[in-house]
Amino acid sequence: MRSDIGGDVALALDGVSKHYSLSLQKEASDLKSMLLHLPRFLSNARRPFVALDNVSLRVRRGESLGIVGPNGSGKSTTLRIMAGITPPTSGKLTANGRVVGLLELGSGFHPQITGRENALLNAVLLGLTLAEAREVLPDIVEFSELGQFIDQPMRMYSSGMFFRLGFSVAVHVQPEILLIDEVLAVGDAQFQEKCMNHIHGLRSRGVTLVLVTHDMLSVPKFCDRAVLLEQGRITDEGTPQQVVHGYLARVEALLALRVEEQQQLKVAQAVAP
Amino acid sequence: MNRQARRAYDLLYLLTFRELKLRYQDTIFGYLWSLIRPLLQGAVLYVVLSKFIRIDVEDYGLVLLAALFPWTWFQTSLTLCVGSFTSNGALIKKVYFPRFVLPFSTVLNNGVQFALSIPVLIILLAISGYTPNWTWLVGIPYLIAVEAVLIMGIVLFIASLDVYFRDLEHLTDVFVGLIWFYLTPVIYPLSIVPDKYHDWILALNPMASLVEGWRDLFLQNQVPGLSMLPALAFAGGFAVLGSLSFRQMQGGFADAL
Numbered sequence: 001m002r003s004d005i006g007g008d009v010a011l012a013l014d015g016v017s018k019h020y021s022l023s024l025q026k027e028a029s030d031l032k033s034m035l036l037h038l039p040r041f042l043s044n045a046r047r048p049f050v051a052l053d054n055v056s057l058r059v060r061r062g063e064s065l066g067i068v069g070p071n072g073s074g075k076s077t078t079l080r081i082m083a084g085i086t087p088p089t090s091g092k093l094t095a096n097g098r099v100v101g102l103l104e105l106g107s108g109f110h111p112q113i114t115g116r117e118n119a120l121l122n123a124v125l126l127g128l129t130l131a132e133a134r135e136v137l138p139d140i141v142e143f144s145e146l147g148q149f150i151d152q153p154m155r156m157y158s159s160g161m162f163f164r165l166g167f168s169v170a171v172h173v174q175p176e177i178l179l180i181d182e183v184l185a186v187g188d189a190q191f192q193e194k195c196m197n198h199i200h201g202l203r204s205r206g207v208t209l210v211l212v213t214h215d216m217l218s219v220p221k222f223c224d225r226a227v228l229l230e231q232g233r234i235t236d237e238g239t240p241q242q243v244v245h246g247y248l249a250r251v252e253a254l255l256a257l258r259v260e261e262q263q264q265l266k267v268a269q270a271v272a273p
Numbered sequence: 274m275n276r277q278a279r280r281a282y283d284l285l286y287l288l289t290f291r292e293l294k295l296r297y298q299d300t301i302f303g304y305l306w307s308l309i310r311p312l313l314q315g316a317v318l319y320v321v322l323s324k325f326i327r328i329d330v331e332d333y334g335l336v337l338l339a340a341l342f343p344w345t346w347f348q349t350s351l352t353l354c355v356g357s358f359t360s361n362g363a364l365i366k367k368v369y370f371p372r373f374v375l376p377f378s379t380v381l382n383n384g385v386q387f388a389l390s391i392p393v394l395i396i397l398l399a400i401s402g403y404t405p406n407w408t409w410l411v412g413i414p415y416l417i418a419v420e421a422v423l424i425m426g427i428v429l430f431i432a433s434l435d436v437y438f439r440d441l442e443h444l445t446d447v448f449v450g451l452i453w454f455y456l457t458p459v460i461y462p463l464s465i466v467p468d469k470y471h472d473w474i475l476a477l478n479p480m481a482s483l484v485e486g487w488r489d490l491f492l493q494n495q496v497p498g499l500s501m502l503p504a505l506a507f508a509g510g511f512a513v514l515g516s517l518s519f520r521q522m523q524g525g526f527a528d529a530l
Binding site for chain 2: 020080083084085086087099101103104107108110112113117120121124125126127128129130133
């Protein structure tokens with residue numbers, strides 16, 4: 001999909017909205033409850049939920065964008081739309097380049113087969129052809145530092161080993177645009193350091209990065225720019241420091257407000273007979 | 274082949290062989306299990322129908338097996354694939370990849386099992402005096418291709434629909450195993466069915482002309498021609514229906530699962 005957005009833009013969202021209908025189908029998923037709720041079922045009543053509301057966003061080629069915001073603000077939905085996993089309800093997504101979405105490490109790993117076999121399949125799943133995957137497999141194995149465990153069935157793996165292999169595959173699939181959702185902190189301190197260095201390496205090679213995280217320290221470390229999502233809308237945009245500070249200040253203000261409310265409540269209770 | 278098609282093909286290959294490997298891993302008899310089940314089923318049906326009920330068909334055992342093996346591919350694929358998308362929800366929600374590889378790899382995996390059972394059938398035929406014939410070289414790949422297209426069309430349709438309508442898993446199980454099986458000339462040849470039902474069975478049931486085609490090939494050395502028309506028509510119809518419905522519905526998979 002190369003189009004009108006211009007050569008220096010890697011990823012563009014234009015007026016993207018995503019609505020989920022929290023339908024009553026769930027409540028009426030069997031015959032009995034369907035009959036019990038027949039009027040509602042027939043009227044097809046749905047509670048609409050707006051996950052993203054008219055979001056427009058441009059990520060320039062080689063840029064690294066951080067997306068922050070509270071839980072349920074639409075960060076992951078944004079990433080899923082960018083990755084092509086789910087289509088937007090309205091609006092348009094344009095991607096110039098190969099997008100690899102890292103929404104979870106080790107998706108599709110099967111416990112009964114070896115780490116090496118899983119790594120190969122996972123690499124193809126994430127975007128390589130089999131020939132390319134075979135080529136990078138030695139690098140993946142080396143990066144994972146799994147030693148002889150690489151040829152053991154993955155049910156033998158500790159969760160740390162599992163994620164190490166997952167991360168190793170993910171960073172070796174040669175994306176042009178890499179989407180990362182909260183998967184940076186894996187393994188021990190030493191392995192984390194190695195992952196961070198690798199991400200920096202990808203950036204210096206011109207890979208476009210979109211990072212969703214709750215770790216406010218990693219945003220200024222990795223990103224050139226950040227946006228704040230709240231209730232499905234972009235409410236702030238700017239340098240990472242600026243956006244993170246603004247966001248944290250608001251969270252603190254909110255917390256202070258809550259504490260104050262609670263104190264007032266206590267006072268009110270104490271006064272009441 | 275462009276990159277997307279190449280990757281879909283590679284995924285299909287990797288998943289098919291992963292399933293094969295998983296099936297035989299840590300079992301003593303391994304591949305033999307793929308043969309034991311249909312052979313045992315065939316033996317039981319043979320004894321009951323040929324010896325007890327005394328069905329009057331020449332070489333009944335071979336007539337039975339020539340249809341039972343391809344039928345097993347069909348039935349297993351449908352029952353296993355109807356939940357292909359539903360049971361892989363976690364993966365579909367996290368990674369974007371050509372999702373049709375999920376049911377197709379199961380169809381192919383079971384197709385490999387079927388292909389591996391053909392030599393056994395050929396040996397049994399040869400023992401009874403049906404020597405291998407050059408028409409088999411054309412007929413076997415031809416019939417496999419028709420059956421593969423038919424199965425893939427159907428499973429793409431039912432697996433997509435199952436994401437929104439989970440009853441389909443039970444429906445498929447019941448319909449294919451309890452109804453479709455008996456309405457297809459598997460445990461009986463079409464020739465003993467009264468004439469008035471003939472055309473109905475052939476016209477409405479693609480598997481009828483297909484299994485009869487397999488019989489014609491192995492027992493009469495005939496590559497089925499016009500008689501396969503219903504199977505071909507249904508295969509084409511389901512291929513269109515399957516791909517259209519999949520295209521229509523797959524965008525919503527990640528949200529619905």
